[in-house]
Amino acid sequence: MRNSRVAYPLTWRVMDMLENVCARIWPASLHRLLPYLMLLPAVVLVGLLVLGLFQIGDASLRVLDTSTFLFSEDYSLENYRQAITSGFFAVVASRSLMGSVIVTVITLLFALPYAYLMVRTQSSGLRKFLLVALFLPFFIGQVVRAYGWLIILGNQGMVNEALGLVGVPPVRLLYNYPAVLFGLIQYMLPFAVLMLAPALTAIPEELESAAGSLGANWVRTFRHIVLPLARPGLVGAGLVVMTLSLTDFAIPAILGGGSQDFIANAIYDQFFRTSNQGLGAALSLMLVAVGSIMVGVVFAVFGAGTLAMTGGRK
Amino acid sequence: MNLSNGARESAAAQAAVSVKNVSMRYDDFYAVRDASFDVPKGKFLTILGPSGSGKTTLLRLIAGFGKPTSGEIFIGGQPVSAVPPHKRVIGMVFQKLALFPHMTAAQNVAFPLKMRRHDARTIADQVERYLELVKLGGFGSRRIHEMSGGQQQRVAIARALVFEPDLLLLDEPLAALDVKLREEMQLEFRRIQKELGVTTINVTHDQREAMVVSDEVIVMNDGLIQQRANPVTAYRTPQNAFVANFIGVTNFLEGPATSVSGNEVAFRCAGHELSGISVGSGPEIKAGMSCSGAIRAEQIRVAAAPEKLADLTFRFTGEIIDAIFEGERMVYEVNVAELGGVSFRVFDHDPIGHTQFLPGERVLVGWNPKDMHVFGNNHSPN
Numbered sequence: 165m166r167n168s169r170v171a172y173p174l175t176w177r178v179m180d181m182l183e184n185v186c187a188r189i190w191p192a193s194l195h196r197l198l199p200y201l202m203l204l205p206a207v208v209l210v211g212l213l214v215l216g217l218f219q220i221g222d223a224s225l226r227v228l229d230t231s232t233f234l235f236s237e238d239y240s241l242e243n244y245r246q247a248i249t250s251g252f253f254a255v256v257a258s259r260s261l262m263g264s265v266i267v268t269v270i271t272l273l274f275a276l277p278y279a280y281l282m283v284r285t286q287s288s289g290l291r292k293f294l295l296v297a298l299f300l301p302f303f304i305g306q307v308v309r310a311y312g313w314l315i316i317l318g319n320q321g322m323v324n325e326a327l328g329l330v331g332v333p334p335v336r337l338l339y340n341y342p343a344v345l346f347g348l349i350q351y352m353l354p355f356a357v358l359m360l361a362p363a364l365t366a367i368p369e370e371l372e373s374a375a376g377s378l379g380a381n382w383v384r385t386f387r388h389i390v391l392p393l394a395r396p397g398l399v400g401a402g403l404v405v406m407t408l409s410l411t412d413f414a415i416p417a418i419l420g421g422g423s424q425d426f427i428a429n430a431i432y433d434q435f436f437r438t439s440n441q442g443l444g445a446a447l448s449l450m451l452v453a454v455g456s457i458m459v460g461v462v463f464a465v466f467g468a469g470t471l472a473m474t475g476g477r478k
Numbered sequence: 479m480n481l482s483n484g485a486r487e488s489a490a491a492q493a494a495v496s497v498k499n500v501s502m503r504y505d506d507f508y509a510v511r512d513a514s515f516d517v518p519k520g521k522f523l524t525i526l527g528p529s530g531s532g533k534t535t536l537l538r539l540i541a542g543f544g545k546p547t548s549g550e551i552f553i554g555g556q557p558v559s560a561v562p563p564h565k566r567v568i569g570m571v572f573q574k575l576a577l578f579p580h581m582t583a584a585q586n587v588a589f590p591l592k593m594r595r596h597d598a599r600t601i602a603d604q605v606e607r608y609l610e611l612v613k614l615g616g617f618g619s620r621r622i623h624e625m626s627g628g629q630q631q632r633v634a635i636a637r638a639l640v641f642e643p644d645l646l647l648l649d650e651p652l653a654a655l656d657v658k659l660r661e662e663m664q665l666e667f668r669r670i671q672k673e674l675g676v677t678t679i680n681v682t683h684d685q686r687e688a689m690v691v692s693d694e695v696i697v698m699n700d701g702l703i704q705q706r707a708n709p710v711t712a713y714r715t716p717q718n719a720f721v722a723n724f725i726g727v728t729n730f731l732e733g734p735a736t737s738v739s740g741n742e743v744a745f746r747c748a749g750h751e752l753s754g755i756s757v758g759s760g761p762e763i764k765a766g767m768s769c770s771g772a773i774r775a776e777q778i779r780v781a782a783a784p785e786k787l788a789d790l791t792f793r794f795t796g797e798i799i800d801a802i803f804e805g806e807r808m809v810y811e812v813n814v815a816e817l818g819g820v821s822f823r824v825f826d827h828d829p830i831g832h833t834q835f836l837p838g839e840r841v842l843v844g845w846n847p848k849d850m851h852v853f854g855n856n857h858s859p860n
């Protein structure tokens with residue numbers, strides 16, 4: 165009879181050996197710890213962020229003495245008071261908040277048909293085109309893209325030149341609120357589409373056929389079947405778009421030309437222009453709070469389950 | 479029988495659905511080829527065919543999801559190619575049911591009524607009635623994923639029927655159920671269909687289901703309609719080798735036809751002349767043509783002693799290869815050396831004697847010419 169050990173292929177024996185080594189280093193009794201160990205990197209990263217938050221919290225309570233350029237030793241809420249009562253910050257805050265809401269609504273409005281077409285089209289050519297068109301902007305960074313818009317929309321830009329050909333005098337298309345919102349929407353669209361596509365893919369096409377055979381035209385099929393079932397995707401995409409645009413820096417800075425600052429721009433100015441880190445820190449924390457409240461409200465209204473975080477629905 | 483033109487037209491008007499020369503092509507592939515048939519009002523028709531034979535395609539065309547490449551479909555006498563699905567009053571139960579997961583059972587059933595803008599009271603009453611009809615009274619508030627497969631099935635049926643459609647389409651809705659439940663639901667379909675009298679087209683690959691539920695059966699293969707008949711006729715007198723093979727368990731003998739007279743053929747197999755055999759209802763057979771003779775597993779008898787098969791015309795010796803006990807019957811695989819070693823499947827119901835042959839035993843198999851059908855091979859569809 166042949167020796168059964170020799171009969172094993174070499175790779176099996178190597179694997180056996182490795183397994184033995186692993187068992188010695190990491191005995192079975194420790195296996196329960198493995199999941200927690202894998203959580204560790206994420207916990208450390210988030211933990212570091214929280215530490216930074218404490219640092220900022222500390223800074224936000226110290227007031228800058230403009231004569232000595234030193235921060236006060238003792239804590240006060242002066243920075244917060246200034247942030248809330250100053251008309252300038254109120255304008256910036258409401259501009260960012262309203263902007264993020266408008267951007268979210270319009271982006272979702274545009275992204276939904278795009279994602280729907282991409283998921284449902286019969287033609288693989290069209291699907292590929294839509295996918296490429298979706299990913300292309302990702303390869304062009306935000307700043308480069310904003311400059312692109314400067315070239316296209318500027319006073320000597322392509323649009324104004326084209327208008328000039330038909331006799332329309334140059335229009336100021338840049339450095340205003342609509343320009344910033346436009347840039348943000350254009351920037352957010354791919355994110356929203358990418359988050360909506362899987363949600364729509366998860367809706368079986370047969371459900372729409374069924375709705376049709378039961379007497380629903382496409383509008384009502386969309387309203388009663390597609391929209392409710394796409395809700396997790398819509399909520400997720402909406403949250404991402406809203407928080408990203410609320411905290412965006414480059415687009416308001418470049419397309420707004422300094423006249424259309426969002427909160428992030430104001431914070432940047434405090435940190436790096438006026439060097440009032442206390443006030444900047446206070447603004448930062450208030451932004452975090454506003455963002456968290458917004459996410460919280462969305463969860464409260466739509467429920468965490470809408471993000472498919474509970475296992476009820478198949 | 480000669481119908482006058484007017485009578486034929488009124489017969490077509492009587493038909494709830496009338497499919498005329500419908501073909502459906504995907505690129506250069508025909509999923510349905512030149513299908514024509516009528517379904518009379520109130521009848522239960524089953525389209526029976528293997529997977530990929532074009533059944534779903536045909537059903538979806540009737541429902542209005544897609545236009546036929548050529549041909550026309552009439553519903554209630556009216557051509558419908560310009561009518562979108564939501565304007566055709568057709569109830570459809572889909573292969574995967576397609577129940578709306580974000581609604582309760584009652585909301586699912588109420589959906590078609592809501593789309594038709596019935597008032598809330600009518601909707602509630604009607605939903606109640608139809609849930610009752612499918613024996614789901616009291617289950618209305620359940621979510622779809624809280625129901626068993628059989629219950630979901632019933633919800634789908636109730637939803638397809640609640641708006642009292644002219645036509646009910648069933649696309650293999652029972653395929654996913656286990657055998658017991660499936661057989662129960664088949665009878666349930668039949669009961670509901672009889673109770674409401676709704677014209678129904680059912681699609682299945684399960685020949686048993688087709689037999690059990692239908693008034694009429696259409697057998698399909700490769701996009702082509704092979705035969706249309708009532709279940710008994712389709713079973714007893716298959717039109718071609720495909721139908722003979724697809725419905726029931728059939729054994730085939732190959733050989734040339736030696737003579738044809740009227741409805742009887744003689745054909746030769748392994749040196750034996752088998753005469754007096756029925757001609758299958760398919761295309762004409764001529765002497766010399768290569769043929770298949772089909773004989774069903776239950777029409778062959780098996781015995782050890784020749785006296786037991788004295789009433790059978792054809793008798794050949796063979797050897798048991800395999801014997802399978804299926805409870806209500808024995809299934810034998812018999813190698814018939816005398817016919818060139820073909821292998822026969824034989825069903826043996828022996829409720830009194832309980833005879834059981836064992837593999838290796840020498841036996842006789844026998845059958846009668848009238849139970850055998852001969853089909854010309856060059857006309858065979860496959």
Ligand SMILES: Nc1ncnc2c1ncn2[C@@H]1O[C@H](COP(=O)(O)OP(=O)(O)O)[C@@H](O)[C@H]1O
Nearest residue numbers: 504508509527528529530531532533534535536
């Ligand atoms: N949208 C489609 N595009 C291309 N081929 C299709 C399409 N739908 C069905 N077919 C083909 O048509 C044939 C019949 O399909 P189907 O009607 O689903 O068969 P069945 O329901 O009898 O199993 C299959 O070969 C299938 O691959």
Ligand SMILES: [Mg+2]
Nearest residue numbers: 533534573650
């Ligand atoms: Mg099918």
